[in-house]
Amino acid sequence: MSDTLPRLVLKFGGTSMADAERIAHSASIVAAEARTGRGVAVVVSAMAGETDRLLSLATSLGGGLGEVETDTVLSAGEQVSAALMALALQRVGLKARAVMGWQLPIEVDGPPGSARITGIDPHLLDALLDQDTIPVVAGYQGVSADGRLATLGRGGTDLTAAAVAAALQAECDIYTDVDGVFTTDPRIEPAARRVGRISHDEMLELAAMGAKVLQTRSVEYAKAKGVVLRVKSSFLDAGSSAGTEVVCPADIAERRVVSGVAYARDQARLSLYGLDADGAQAAIVFSALAEAGVGIDMIVQARSRSGDSVNLEFSVEGKDLDRALAALRRHLDEMPGSACAHQTGLAKVSVVGTGLRGRADVARTLYEVLRSRNIAVRMAATSEIKISVLVDSDWLEHAVRALHSAYGLDQS
Amino acid sequence: MSDTLPRLVLKFGGTSMADAERIAHSASIVAAEARTGRGVAVVVSAMAGETDRLLSLATSLGGGLGEVETDTVLSAGEQVSAALMALALQRVGLKARAVMGWQLPIEVDGPPGSARITGIDPHLLDALLDQDTIPVVAGYQGVSADGRLATLGRGGTDLTAAAVAAALQAECDIYTDVDGVFTTDPRIEPAARRVGRISHDEMLELAAMGAKVLQTRSVEYAKAKGVVLRVKSSFLDAGSSAGTEVVCPADIAERRVVSGVAYARDQARLSLYGLDADGAQAAIVFSALAEAGVGIDMIVQARSRSGDSVNLEFSVEGKDLDRALAALRRHLDEMPGSACAHQTGLAKVSVVGTGLRGRADVARTLYEVLRSRNIAVRMAATSEIKISVLVDSDWLEHAVRALHSAYGLDQS
Structure with a gap:
């Protein structure tokens, strides 16, 4: 042997x-x-x-x-x-x-x-x-x-x-x-x-x-x-x-769409409105945050309603928020028409699985489960193997339990 | 510079x-x-x-x-x-x-x-x-x-x-x-x-x-x-x-016969009587003590009064005494006519100096000082640069002070 x-x-x-x-x-x-x-x-x-x-x-x-x-x-x-x-x-x-x-x-x-x-x-x-x-x-x-x-x-x-x-x-x-x-x-x-x-x-x-x-x-x-x-x-x-x-x-025989539900406490959301549509100002923003040593997690970029500028949202750890705001304000002053907002008291819940790719039903389940429990999704972002959402901190444990059950992770 | x-x-x-x-x-x-x-x-x-x-x-x-x-x-x-x-x-x-x-x-x-x-x-x-x-x-x-x-x-x-x-x-x-x-x-x-x-x-x-x-x-x-x-x-x-x-x-300009008075507490004296005059039994004794991990310090060998055997005395640290005695007894049983004695409660005082060599007056002073204070010398041994004596522990501090003063070490 x-x-x-x-x-x-x-x-x-x-x-x-x-x-x-x-x-x-x-x-x-x-x-x-x-x-x-x-x-x-x-x-x-x-x-x-x-x-x-x-x-x-x-x-x-x-x-x-x-x-x-x-x-x-x-x-x-x-x-x-x-x-x-x-x-x-x-x-x-x-x-x-x-x-x-x-x-x-x-x-x-x-x-x-x-x-x-x-x-x-x-x-x-x-x-x-x-x-x-x-x-x-x-x-x-x-x-x-x-x-x-x-x-x-x-x-x-x-x-x-x-x-x-x-x-x-x-x-x-x-x-x-x-x-x-x-x-x-x-x-x-x-x-x-x-x-x-x-x-x-x-x-x-x-x-x-x-x-x-x-x-x-x-x-x-x-x-x-x-x-x-x-x-x-x-x-x-x-x-x-x-x-x-x-x-x-390839070596995972038992395929499961969702492998686990992860979470992180103490998250904050930063929202920047009215940035240049060409991305130059976004680059300045990210470079300022990197210099300030602020780690950025989820990033969502969307066109503004009027279509002539973009809005940028991202999440940072709560402990980094003050540093992030200070770094941003130095630059936003030089960006006419831009505005900044932030929200604290958030937590991140992530549904993770290699089988998740392209499975729209996973996202649908997530939104349905949270909505049925009146848990607001403050932000959402996806990668190939996960969907992450920000929710109010008070609802974190509730959301984790609901999703864990909804994806059948409590079933052997 | x-x-x-x-x-x-x-x-x-x-x-x-x-x-x-x-x-x-x-x-x-x-x-x-x-x-x-x-x-x-x-x-x-x-x-x-x-x-x-x-x-x-x-x-x-x-x-x-x-x-x-x-x-x-x-x-x-x-x-x-x-x-x-x-x-x-x-x-x-x-x-x-x-x-x-x-x-x-x-x-x-x-x-x-x-x-x-x-x-x-x-x-x-x-x-x-x-x-x-x-x-x-x-x-x-x-x-x-x-x-x-x-x-x-x-x-x-x-x-x-x-x-x-x-x-x-x-x-x-x-x-x-x-x-x-x-x-x-x-x-x-x-x-x-x-x-x-x-x-x-x-x-x-x-x-x-x-x-x-x-x-x-x-x-x-x-x-x-x-x-x-x-x-x-x-x-x-x-x-x-x-x-x-x-x-x-050679680099010591200011020559002084005695440089210092050192001491060690908790010493014991071991005395072996009636060993072979040719030293074979002494060799056995020392080898047994070495095997038992007993460090030997002062050694004095003297001919017995009758002249047909030798007596051997040496000092060991008090903590080693039991181990030394055990090691000795195993061998003394096989040495007819030999005997063993020991004394505890002793301390060692040493007068040290490079200028001491051949200076009989240093030894004379030592004996005179101790005798005048009724401090008994239980054992004495010399090397080129020191004279060591065993005295009763109770007298150690008294002996150190007396010798320190007698050799003028308190004088600048």
Whole structure:
């Protein structure tokens, strides 16, 4: 059996590495996989809270995210947890060794604090696996061309895991504190069910919009390299987590139009009226917002009733609203005839599914369900695999539950 | 002026790196030296308490000192503090960069947890110094031939500092929480004075016997490589610490027969009677104690009164006594005619000085002073630069004060 199973990378996040007891439990999950005889490698995050502690130390001395010395501070967190995991594996009788990014090396490029992986040399990993030794790779970090440590940004250990899996032609199990991805947030809808299989694109939408299970770049990386990802719970006994498998759409046998209902709280809507029809003013607006560091989510552009100008609406996170307004006002003064309005107290609900493309009935259901419950749609936008609407915050939970039920997501 | 001053390595221990405030203060000391224009490098320990915290984490997962994975855990402490110091230096307008042992590299050999430095490549340090960038070297660690992190044992950062200074042909200031080495412990004798200059050998005796300021191996390394060491306080303002300079005996102008009075509490005396005169049984005894991990300090061998056997006396630390007795008894049963006795509740007082060699008057003074105060000498041993005696613990402080005064150490 062992020769037929592909190699496996197991990634453990901070909550799975929170203390000695949790590390030992995570090690028991690794041990169960290793004892099937398949080649196993591990990638770990820093112990829960450690990255924040280290960042706070760096900040207290004038450092900050995006500085190379801060990256040297932060990298220590995963160095410690990798070696602790190696010790835990040795204690249960396995051969294991901590491996830092610079030892492979994992080569990275780009700014400190948000570097990207440009290459992984699998030589040492292969050599360790050939000796039945489990490499425990420190996540979140690599070494730059000038020999400095650099980190990959928050959630970067997911990316390390995907990249190590690609380098080893392995599958990749991401262990976290939830047993996979759910059709919606179980805190809102207790009937939410675990999704067995999901495409990378659906995962991206669900992850970015509430179910923050997998870091976005790691899913993109896995998609590009064709790595099979699974999201599992390290809080269950070894072998007990069914989890969610993230695969290519072609590998999803059980087709379902809608995979899940995601949401985001604290959204605001910005409306700009009377902009030039040629789009020049819209370009100025977006560039001003980008400079102010405001992330824009949904965008709707419509011709004005008179037809000689356009109206632009978009959503931003509530915390960014004041910054967005300040940036806009500086420019709107120079755009005669333009006007600006905003609305707060909104939330976003998104219906996500690869089977959604071109299915007008999905949108129809959405509008019918919300209308029948007197939930006003303040804004709507679609992509190939999702429909998002803004609703009043007070109605968020009601909308999520209604849509979850309407698309049959509570049915097994 | 700057071109005439030799390069300088400044080492800061854990108490000098205890928190952001102390790191910033230590950085101000570095900045003052750097602003003279001389080439400056820094070597740092982990923040106070951090190595213990990390070791405790490793221990809780089955690790321990002397294991390679534990070394990976422990090395993180100095990685963090080196980058924090670099940040603190940048904040005061200096160029600085953290450098780990593996980046130079600092090559080490020998068992994990007590590795020894076999080589330092000064190339990167030279390049940084040429760019007016202060290298901040993570102490206590290097990289082994197989690419693993390895630590140098407790106090290993002193050794790193001495080795970096030797590689850079620099002088080496060791910053700690006391302003140099004192003629004795000021807590026992308030009239104790700071020693201005001291030889490496005297430093070794004083460091090993109470004034635990410098790690033994670092002094030996500095002696072998001719590195000038200074012990200074990081708790004073920049430039305010006079400190103690550790130099070759030839460089000590002001000759003083006795440099200091050191002491150690909780000593025990072991006495073995009736051993073979040819020394074979003594060899068995010492080998048994070594196997049991018992450190032996003073050793006195004397012929028995009858002349056909020898008596052997030695001192051990009180905490090692039970282990020593157990090891001895297994062997004494097989040595007919031998007997064993022990005495506890003793303390060691040592008079140290390079000028002591061959000066019988020093020993005479010692015996006279102790006898005049009715302090019994339970054992005595000499080396080239010290005379040590065991006295009853209750009399320790009295003996230290009396000897300190008798040798004129309270006189400026």
